[in-house]
Amino acid sequence: MKIASRPKCLTKEHFSYCPGCTHGIGTRLVAEALDELGLIEETVGVLSVGCSVMLYKFIDCDFIQAPHGRASAVAVGVKRALPEATVFAYQGDGDLAAIGTAEIVHAAARGDKITIFFLNNAIYGMTGGQMAPTTVEGQATTTTPEGRDPALQGYPIRMTEMLSTLDGVAYAARVALNSPRNVRQAKRAVRRAFEVQQEGLGFAIVEMLSTCPTNWGVKPTAALELIDKQMLPTYPLGEFKVPEGMKKVVTC
Amino acid sequence: MEKVLMKGNEALAEGALAAGCRYFFGYPITPQNELPAYLAKRLPQAGGVFLQAESEIGAINMVLGAASTGQRVLTSSSGPGISLKQEGISYIAGSEVPCVIVNIMRGGPGLGGVQPSQADYFQATRGGGHGDYRTLVLAPASVQELYDLTALAFDLADKYRNPTMILGDGVLGQMMEPVVLKPSEEIERPIPGWAVRGKRGGKAKLITSLYLEPEALEEHNLKLARKYEKMQQEVRWEEYLTEDAELVLVAYGTMARVVKGAVRRAREKGLKVGLLRPITLYPFPSEALGKLAERARGFLCVEMSMGQMVDDVKLAVCGRAPVSFYGRAGGIFPTTAQLLAQMEKAMKH
Numbered sequence: 001m002k003i004a005s006r007p008k009c010l011t012k013e014h015f016s017y018c019p020g021c022t023h024g025i026g027t028r029l030v031a032e033a034l035d036e037l038g039l040i041e042e043t044v045g046v047l048s049v050g051c052s053v054m055l056y057k058f059i060d061c062d063f064i065q066a067p068h069g070r071a072s073a074v075a076v077g078v079k080r081a082l083p084e085a086t087v088f089a090y091q092g093d094g095d096l097a098a099i100g101t102a103e104i105v106h107a108a109a110r111g112d113k114i115t116i117f118f119l120n121n122a123i124y125g126m127t128g129g130q131m132a133p134t135t136v137e138g139q140a141t142t143t144t145p146e147g148r149d150p151a152l153q154g155y156p157i158r159m160t161e162m163l164s165t166l167d168g169v170a171y172a173a174r175v176a177l178n179s180p181r182n183v184r185q186a187k188r189a190v191r192r193a194f195e196v197q198q199e200g201l202g203f204a205i206v207e208m209l210s211t212c213p214t215n216w217g218v219k220p221t222a223a224l225e226l227i228d229k230q231m232l233p234t235y236p237l238g239e240f241k242v243p244e245g246m247k248k249v250v251t252c
Numbered sequence: 253m254e255k256v257l258m259k260g261n262e263a264l265a266e267g268a269l270a271a272g273c274r275y276f277f278g279y280p281i282t283p284q285n286e287l288p289a290y291l292a293k294r295l296p297q298a299g300g301v302f303l304q305a306e307s308e309i310g311a312i313n314m315v316l317g318a319a320s321t322g323q324r325v326l327t328s329s330s331g332p333g334i335s336l337k338q339e340g341i342s343y344i345a346g347s348e349v350p351c352v353i354v355n356i357m358r359g360g361p362g363l364g365g366v367q368p369s370q371a372d373y374f375q376a377t378r379g380g381g382h383g384d385y386r387t388l389v390l391a392p393a394s395v396q397e398l399y400d401l402t403a404l405a406f407d408l409a410d411k412y413r414n415p416t417m418i419l420g421d422g423v424l425g426q427m428m429e430p431v432v433l434k435p436s437e438e439i440e441r442p443i444p445g446w447a448v449r450g451k452r453g454g455k456a457k458l459i460t461s462l463y464l465e466p467e468a469l470e471e472h473n474l475k476l477a478r479k480y481e482k483m484q485q486e487v488r489w490e491e492y493l494t495e496d497a498e499l500v501l502v503a504y505g506t507m508a509r510v511v512k513g514a515v516r517r518a519r520e521k522g523l524k525v526g527l528l529r530p531i532t533l534y535p536f537p538s539e540a541l542g543k544l545a546e547r548a549r550g551f552l553c554v555e556m557s558m559g560q561m562v563d564d565v566k567l568a569v570c571g572r573a574p575v576s577f578y579g580r581a582g583g584i585f586p587t588t589a590q591l592l593a594q595m596e597k598a599m600k601h
Contacts, residue, residue, distance in 0.1 A: 040451075041450055041451055041452050041453060042450035042452065043450055044321075044448050044449070044450055046317070047460075053462060056456075056458050056460070060451075060456050061450070061451060061456050062448035062449065062450055062451055062456055062457050062458070063448070063456070063457075063458050063459070063460075064316065064317060064320045064347075064448055064458075064459040064460070065343075065347070065458070065459065065460035065461065065462050066313060066316070066317075066343075067313065067339050067340060067343050070309065070310075070313035070316075070340070073305070073309070073310045073311075073313035073314050073317070074313045074314070074316050074317035074320075075317060076303075076310075076314050076317060077275075077277065077313065077314035077315060077316060077317020077318035077319070077320075077325075078317040078318065078320065078321055078448075079317075080275065080301045080303060080314070080317075080318060081275055081301065081317070081318035081321045081323050081325070082321045082449055082450075085321075085449060085450050086450070102306050102307055102309070102310065103306070103309070103310050103313070105306075106305070106306035106310060
């Protein structure tokens, strides 16, 4: 019996993510969901700026590369011109929660029928480990060497909860990629976020808590534990908004 | 031909519709507001999409997305908003996606004012954003041209897979003139092969401006440079009474109309003056100016700025004749008397 295989739409390219980073799991989950829902032929993905910009090498579908922070606006343009396509953007926390806040908030408020995957690793990965808007209190980065001090650098932003308050949002969930159980839950949320778009119900976002062993300066296994210890207290898992009539798929 | 009385901004919008444009993304700013208001009414009637974005940055990136699907897409703004769009314009040019961007210029710098200006010439003709790129730039001088050149702007954008900018000013956008509209016809325009619409059985396509390998990025820049070279053939200009002109005035857009009137008056007074009006600002009619420089004794560039196009005039004339400049700012047009005085002064030199 075959119990696991490579998703059909995942290319043979080696991931450019650092060893031990859970970003690859997020990429794989998106590929699996596109396969299972049979959407790959009609999908247009939008690349953000960050480690995620190489996604076009890994998932075999059409892509547009967006300026930093603007992925959701580009996705809106595609979806408005081509409503029959499945349109998703895959953004990191620097891209979505700092420079791209206006674009994501208004795409959500308008209820644009796009799917957003939001990789939150609480740090700028590609540029070498600077403080992100999602960096948790006390977390050391190259630009907060003494740890993030709310008195100086303010507090981390819970984007998914914020967005879930908007009427245009149909689905908003936060999952984590650090354990088999969490990954299984993440998979269900990723699928649901595409299904919500297929049904034309509105804006859908799945935030995935992900590790960055390289810039956190810890071993991959320790990084998985840090998600539980350091990120979950600030970023609780769960579905903050689910369309009426749809069951919750993430259990906390 | 039946003529319709229309506002400039609305004629431009009607020109876009006639060219088959069905998608508009923008953000309010004076003095171009009639354009989105008109399209907000007309686009849904035509089966298109009008979307007011959260910012000019949002709007230009929606243009990138929609135009990447192979459709004709329009956005419009004015100076401060065009500054915000420059990031996206650089990506659109780098990704070779066609679209049309309208700048109905107002005075700057900063918030400046809402009166007409030509102070965004450098921004428009030098690319404007980061990196090596150019946009095609058309400079209409009448409401009729706003209508006609908009169709041309879309054709050129498609032909070169490059953004085209329509550079107007507040007066042009706001004034009313009779316009001859083309009889409406359904434009059959096939979706181009590079467009991203889902691979639908074919190979996956990528619209990008990212080239991480130095050799690949240089090759991309060389390819763009060859394209910009090819674009030079699209140069358009109008000459008025230049055959025997000793002094050639150079002006574009609304200013060219004011200058034309002054040239007529100067001729009545016996001054041998003429006008060259660039219709395309990029490509710039350098050759035409160069030819005139072989016999004209001087040039006078007149702009609603403190002197921007005059640099291109000097490059074209290349020291063969003196080039003088007269500029006004803040939305103030020179009077005919002031222009006559400037012509007399230039001819004395």
